[in-house]
Amino acid sequence: MTKLKLGPIEDDKPVKVTLDLPATLHRDLAAYAEILGRGTGQAPADPVRLIVPMLERFMATDRGFTKARKIN
Numbered sequence: 001m002t003k004l005k006l007g008p009i010e011d012d013k014p015v016k017v018t019l020d021l022p023a024t025l026h027r028d029l030a031a032y033a034e035i036l037g038r039g040t041g042q043a044p045a046d047p048v049r050l051i052v053p054m055l056e057r058f059m060a061t062d063r064g065f066t067k068a069r070k071i072n
Contacts, residue, residue: 004036006053009045019051
């Protein structure tokens with residue numbers, strides 16, 4: 001099984017956000033959703049639903065952000 005940084009996507013009430021993505025990034029998100037679904041035994045998530053957990057994971061592991069946030 002491939003080790004991905006994201007785990008299963010929580011089924012939470014969505015908030016509508018409008019965002020333009022480059023087509024290549026959308027294809028990569030779709031591929032990531034497919035691999036994540038296979039690894040967790042779930043159906044592939046809508047690629048758009050990966051954006052929030054990816055951003056949360058990115059910010060949670062960004063030491064510079066964490067340090068700067070503590071200062072403010």
